[in-house]
Amino acid sequence: MRRMTIKSFLKSVTPPIIIDLLKTSVVHPVKEVASVSTLLKNKESVQSDEYIRWLCQITGGFLTAGNGNIVAFDHAVRHMPNDGAIIEIGSFLGLSTNIIIYLTAKHGRKNQVYNCDPWQFEETGKPVGGYFDASSVEFRNYVMQVYTMNLQVFSGDREPHTIENTSEQFLRQWAARSTVTDVFGKEAILGGPISFAYIDGAHTYEAAKSDFLGIDRHLLPGGFVLFDDSSDDSPFDCKRVVAEVMSNPNYEMISRMPNYFFRKKS
Numbered sequence: 001m002r003r004m005t006i007k008s009f010l011k012s013v014t015p016p017i018i019i020d021l022l023k024t025s026v027v028h029p030v031k032e033v034a035s036v037s038t039l040l041k042n043k044e045s046v047q048s049d050e051y052i053r054w055l056c057q058i059t060g061g062f063l064t065a066g067n068g069n070i071v072a073f074d075h076a077v078r079h080m081p082n083d084g085a086i087i088e089i090g091s092f093l094g095l096s097t098n099i100i101i102y103l104t105a106k107h108g109r110k111n112q113v114y115n116c117d118p119w120q121f122e123e124t125g126k127p128v129g130g131y132f133d134a135s136s137v138e139f140r141n142y143v144m145q146v147y148t149m150n151l152q153v154f155s156g157d158r159e160p161h162t163i164e165n166t167s168e169q170f171l172r173q174w175a176a177r178s179t180v181t182d183v184f185g186k187e188a189i190l191g192g193p194i195s196f197a198y199i200d201g202a203h204t205y206e207a208a209k210s211d212f213l214g215i216d217r218h219l220l221p222g223g224f225v226l227f228d229d230s231s232d233d234s235p236f237d238c239k240r241v242v243a244e245v246m247s248n249p250n251y252e253m254i255s256r257m258p259n260y261f262f263r264k265k266s
C-alpha cells in the first residue's frame with residue numbers, strides 16, 4: 001500500500017475550493033491583508049451567484065464565474081468608500097461593467113460607474129486564426145453596438161457614463177472636471193474622488209502605469225484598485241506596475257487571485 005504523506009493526506013481531506021484559494025492567494029511570502037475567511041466567503045458567494053454565472057455564459061468577454069477578478073469586484077464594492085466613483089478602464093463588450101454594476105445593486109451601493117474605451121482595434125495584427133480580421137470597421141461597430149445594448153438591457157436603470165476615449169484622454173478629462181457626452185447620449189460631468197478602479201485597458205507597462213497614476217491622484221483612502229492581467233505568470237508587460245505599487249507605502253495588497261488587488265491605506 002502506498003504511504004500517505006501529511007501533504008497528500010491534507011489534500012485529500014480539504015475541499016477543492018480551499019485548495020484553489022490557498023494556491024492563488026494565501027501561501028505566498030508577500031503580505032496580503034484580507035482574511036482567508038473573508039476571501040473564501042466572497043469567493044463562494046460569487047461562484048454560487050446565479051445571475052453572474054448566467055451573465056458570464058450569455059455575454060461575450062473574458063470573465064468566467066468564479067474568476068478572481070469578480071471576487072475582487074465583490075470585495076471592493078462591499079468595502080469601498082461611499083463618496084467616490086467607480087472607474088473602469090477598458091470595457092470591451094461590457095461584461096465586467098455589467099457585473100460591477102450588478103454588484104453595486106446587490107450590495108446596496110450608490111457609487112456611479114464611469115468607464116472608457118476607444119474601441120480601436122486597428123493594430124490587432126494578423127487575422128484571428130488566419131480567418132477573421134478584427135481590425136475591420138465592421139468589428140469595431142459590432143463591439144460598440146453590442147456594448148451599448150448589453151448595458152441598456154442588463155444595467156438599464158443603473159447605466160454607467162461610458163466615454164469613447166483612451167484612458168489617457170479620459171483621465172485628463174477627469175482631472176479637468178470636463179463635461180462630456182457619453183455613448184448613451186447623456187451629459188456627464190467627470191472628476192471628483194474615486195472609490196474603486198479596475199484597470200483593464202491597454203496592457204503595456206506605460207499605459208498601466210499612467211492609468212494608475214491618473215487614478216491614484218483621486219483615489220480615496222480606503223479605495224481599491226485592481227490590475228487585470230497582472231498575475232505573476234501574465235504574458236503582459238502591465239504586470240511590472242504592480243511591483244511599484246507593492247513598494248508604495250500608501251498601498252497594501254489585499255489579494256492576488258491571481259491578479260493584484262490593492263487598497264489605499266486610510
Ligand SMILES: C[S@@+](CC[C@H](N)C(=O)[O-])C[C@H]1O[C@@H](n2cnc3c(N)ncnc32)[C@H](O)[C@@H]1O
Pocket residue numbers: 061062063089090091092093094095096097116117118119120165166167168200201202207
Ligand atoms: C480585455 S478588454 C476589456 C474587457 C472588459 N473589461 C471585460 O472584462 O469585459 C480590453 C479593452 O481595453 C480597450 N483599450 C485598449 N487600449 C485602451 C486605452 N488606451 N484606454 C482605454 N481602453 C483601452 C480595448 O479596446 C478593449 O476593449
